[in-house]
Structure formats: structure tokens, C-alpha cells
Amino acid sequence: MTLTLVVPILGPPAVGKTTLTLALGDDARRRSFRLRDQVPAEVLAATAGTVERLGWIDTDIVGQTMRSYLDSLVHRDVDVVLMDNFPGSAEQVSLLLDTLAHSAPRARVEPIEMRADSKVLRKRARHRRVCQRCEKDPVADPRIPARSSLLDDWLCGKCGALLHFRRSDAPRLLEARTKRFNSSIGEIRAAFTTNGIDITILDAALPADRAIHLVEPMLNSRSTIS
Structure with a gap:
């Protein structure tokens, strides 16, 4: 495997994670990982029934999916994996790191946390x-x-x-997703820090092309974003 870098892209709903992931992943040697694209449709359907379970997938399934996905990259010319909105909990951080230790032990992990104030987030949710x-x-x-x-x-x-x-941008669902992010991000940060991994903070209020320009160098070497 040639995988050398895994970039988890984190942030609250409507901050622009998917837009950034797709823009950076537009390269033959990069892959964009979205958990919902890798699990069976019936699993996703089971998570859509209540606000509390919206989009949340059981740990065992996440583990199997991660292992299968990373193993599928063996013998492929893939240098970078960009992880859209993953990991979503401290438990998933450990799961990711354990899986990488087995499947791609030389790959480094460089998380990015996108941040923007509530006014920006609400505006983006209303317009997308x-x-x-x-x-x-x-x-x-x-x-x-x-x-x-x-x-x-x-x-x-x-x-x-x-x-x-987007169905999940309906006010009640958006509020639930934002609340879930806010309740878990502290533990996610701590899980990375405990493992000696720093999180790069990106001002997501910047125009998309500017954010892409700042992050792009990081995919080749460690770069500070400010």
C-alpha cells in the first residue's frame, strides 16, 4: 500500500466538510471516504427513524467497514484518504487508529477541524x-x-x-445534529491529542477557494493553516 496520509475532516453541520473533501479529492492518487457510501442501504435506513439515531451507525459495523475499505486500497496508487465527517466520536478515533496500525502503519494522520460561527452555519444550511x-x-x-x-x-x-x-437540514434535524457534534467534539480532540496527533483548525468562513488553497500543501507535507 502506498497510503501515506489520512486526513479526517471534522466540523459542525453546514460548515463545508463535504465541499472541501470533494475539492481536495479531485486527484487520481486521492480518495474521499464517506461512511454512508460504504455501508449497506438497510443499515442507513435503520438510522433514519429518529432524531436521536439520525445517521448514527453501530461501532461493529463501522469497524468492519473501515477495515474493508482500507484493505481495498492495498496495491492501489493511493497516497491520501480524506475522511468526510469521520471519526464522529472518541471511540471511532481509536477504531481508526487501530485499523491504520494494522492496514497502513506508515500512514500519518492529520485531522482538520473546520470552524465557523452560528450565523455562517445557519446561512449555509438555508441555502444549500x-x-x-x-x-x-x-x-x-x-x-x-x-x-x-x-x-x-x-x-x-x-x-x-x-x-x-437536504432533509437533514430541516430545523429540528439540524439542531439535533449540531447538538450531537458539540457534545462529542471535545472527546474527539482529546482522543487525537492523547495519541500525539495535533488538530489543524481551519476558518471555514473563508471562501471555498481560499480554504482549498490553504489545505492543499498539507496533503504533501505538514503545513500550518491560519
Whole structure:
């Protein structure tokens, strides 16, 4: 395996994790990891029934998924894995590090935590839309922000289909997801720090192209972002 770097990209809902992950992952030697893309559809469907369980996947399944995913990279020309919104708990930090120790012991881990104030987050949640035609989500619940047409904000700029708000951006669900992040991020930070891993803080209020420009050097060598 040529994997040398794993970059967990963390942050509250609507901070821009997926946008950053996809932009940085647009390279033949990089891969973007989204947990929901790697587990069976029936597992995702089981997490959508209540606010409390929204999107949360059991540890055993996460462990199996991580091992399978990293093992699949063996003998591939992959240098970097960008992890969109993962790990989501201190337990998942340990799981990630243990799995890497077995599958890619030479890979370093460089987490990025994206931060923005609540006003920025609310604005982004209100304005982002998804395309049900372009994104073939396992449970028909698209998450990746779509780019609008120049002629109509409600039409997909790629396929022309009607865009929709993300289901999980509904006020009650967004509040629950934000609360869950706020309650877990302290333990996530501590879990990385305990293992000697520093977290780079990125000001997510910056324009997307500026944020990408700041992070890009980090994928080749350690770089401080300010």
C-alpha cells in the first residue's frame, strides 16, 4: 500500500466538510471516504427513524467497514484518504487508529477541524440544495451540495433537474445534529491529542477557494493553516 496520509475532516453541520473533501479529492492518487457510501442501504435506513439515531451507525459495523475499505486500497496508487465527517466520536478515533496500525502503519494522520460561527452555519444550511438525479444516495437522501444553474437557482447546473433542500437540514434535524457534534467534539480532540496527533483548525468562513488553497500543501507535507 502506498497510503501515506489520512486526513479526517471534522466540523459542525453546514460548515463545508463535504465541499472541501470533494475539492481536495479531485486527484487520481486521492480518495474521499464517506461512511454512508460504504455501508449497506438497510443499515442507513435503520438510522433514519429518529432524531436521536439520525445517521448514527453501530461501532461493529463501522469497524468492519473501515477495515474493508482500507484493505481495498492495498496495491492501489493511493497516497491520501480524506475522511468526510469521520471519526464522529472518541471511540471511532481509536477504531481508526487501530485499523491504520494494522492496514497502513506508515500512514500519518492529520485531522482538520473546520470552524465557523452560528450565523455562517445557519446561512449555509438555508441555502444549500441537493440533486436527487446526480447523487445516487443509497437511501435516496442526497447529502452532497449541488451547484445551481446560472439561469435558475433551483435547477442543477450539471443535469438541469429540480434541486431540493437536504432533509437533514430541516430545523429540528439540524439542531439535533449540531447538538450531537458539540457534545462529542471535545472527546474527539482529546482522543487525537492523547495519541500525539495535533488538530489543524481551519476558518471555514473563508471562501471555498481560499480554504482549498490553504489545505492543499498539507496533503504533501505538514503545513500550518491560519
